[in-house]
Amino acid sequence: MQVKTFRGQSYSALLQQVKSELGPDAVILSSDCISSNGKKAFELTAALEVPAADQEQAYDKKQEKSGSEDLIPDTEPGLQGEQWRQEWAEFKKSIFQMIKPQLQGPRISSRQKQALEFLEKQGVYPEVIMDLWSRLGKNSHLPTLDVLSRAVPVSSWKKQMRQGTIHCLMGPSGVGKTTTVLRLALESRNIKPGMKICLVNNDTQHAGGRLFLKHYADLSGFSFMEIKSAQDLKSLKQAREKFDLVFMDTPGLGPHDNVQDSLWMKHMKNIQRHLVLSPVYAHEQLDNYLQKYSRDDLNSLIWTKLDEACSYGTLVNASWKSALPASYLGFGKGLRHCSTSASRDNFWKLIFKKKLPQATQQEDNNF
Ligand SMILES: Nc1nc2c(ncn2[C@@H]2O[C@H](COP(=O)(O)OP(=O)(O)OP(=O)(O)O)[C@@H](O)[C@H]2O)c(=O)[nH]1
Ligand SMILES: [Mg+2]
Structure with missing residues (x-):
């Protein structure tokens, strides 16, 4: 809400001023007859409700003017790369969640499915899960750990x-x-x-x-x-x-x-x-x-x-x-x-x- 106090010699002139500065939606909160330098005068307090989006815009403009906008590094190339990586990871995750129910991957045992679901919860990337799934399906004759270890090598x-x-x-x-x-x-x-x-x-x-x-x-x-x-x-x-x-x-x-x-x-x-x-x-x-x-x-x-x-x-x-x-x-x-x-x-x-x-x-x- 924007609140402003107006002072002047004539009540009607003040009303006019409120209208031209705050617009027709302004509300008069209080009016008073006061004495200024020994002369009679009027004081009006008016308010205007400002929508949140407009307030943000006005705040942004104020920040730009004060130069503090420079602190927000959204145009820094390194950060853009990092943001892009993060967004891409989030995007992959959402796509995977959407298509997972429809996926007709190779048949794997329910224990293997459980293992893959567990890995997914531990932050293993969707593309890794898909690859492991495909490898497990193709090598159903091998123990699960043998298959996983081929894709994720360990060497003492x-x-x-x-x-x-x-x-x-x-x-x-x-x-x-x-x-x-x-x-x-x-x-x-x-x-x-x-x-x-x-x-x-x-x-x-x-x-x-x-x-x-x-x-x-x-x-x-x-x-x-x-x-x-x-x-x-x-x-x-x-x-x-x-x-x-x-x-x-x-x-x-x-x-x-x-x-x-x-x-x-x-x-x-x-x-x-x-x-x-x-x-x-x-x-x-x-x-x-x-x-x-x-x-x-x-x-x-x-x-x-x-x-x-x-x-x-x-x-x-x-x-x-x-x-x-x-x-x-x-x-x-x-x-x-x-x-x-x-x-x-x-x-x-x-x-x-x-x-x-x-x-x-x-x-x-x-x-
Ligand atoms: N909790 C925990 N702390 C560790 C481990 N390994 C190293 N630290 C601690 O991590 C701190 C940094 O270890 P450093 O070996 O000095 O690391 P650095 O990579 O040589 O560090 P810089 O030479 O400064 O780049 C020390 O306090 C170590 O005790 C670990 O496996 N677990
Ligand atoms: Mg060191």
Whole structure:
């Protein structure tokens, strides 16, 4: 409601003013005879009901004038991309819900249907559900987990470990890269005691991460090395010959950093690259990370902070989309007793039963 007070010498002139300023729908709320500078005068208070839509428009105009509209980033290209991704995901979900009752997919057992419905509730994308359905229908002679595992690969750390000497862990900031480097080094020594292991720090941005890595390398008897520039790569080449396994920690990349420009992407050949992710990130965010780190450059996906997530459908989406196997699982803040190699068994128990994996029992170290 718009309310305004008018003052003047003549009552009829004031009425005219109300009409011309607020229009014929204005209502007079009060009228008074007052004294102004010792002269008689009139005061009129009139009001006009303004529809909500008009009020919004008027408010928008006011905001534009004050310049605060600049804060609303609806024309920012990056955000548009993100919005588009979100809208597309919502659109796919709605279409799937609409056509689901009419779907005549291949025949699958009612237990398999239940399993797919459960996956859908855990946030597994409609296109993944459709693919799994089709695979289950075509392979009715195979156990369900065999079929699911072909579409969503899992490869234990033991297998990954055999594939190369230098393992580089990369991923978003704070996801748990440094922690996982240490966990993997301990796990590998557990699998093959007596291995010569070197930890390499390439995180020149966070002194904390570097000190943490060095401290635990000293405590556990691992060698430690720093790589700051392309010139230091020579020493890494030597490390390849000197050590059985080398683990490299990298700085977390922000949304605007270009992964392909980084040292370990540009200059380093024949290394195993693992992308560290967590299901606590939104689906769209994870899709974005997967896109950013090209699938061709990667060997596996490592999942952390499983203990902080409440559903795990996103693990299925990521491996299905990228065809990259899940290799290692982390589910606690510490270094010991909260991580283990991924296996078909612990992976699917996590997805279907929400049961966190059993940690690898490591021999007691100094921490
Ligand atoms: N709850 C939980 N916390 C974890 C897990 N893994 C790591 N963390 C915690 O996450 C925080 C960040 O871990 P870091 O290993 O430093 O992560 P980062 O990716 O190296 O971080 P930046 O180097 O800053 O990019 C620490 O407090 C870890 O204890 C996990 O599996 N579960
Ligand atoms: Mg770190």
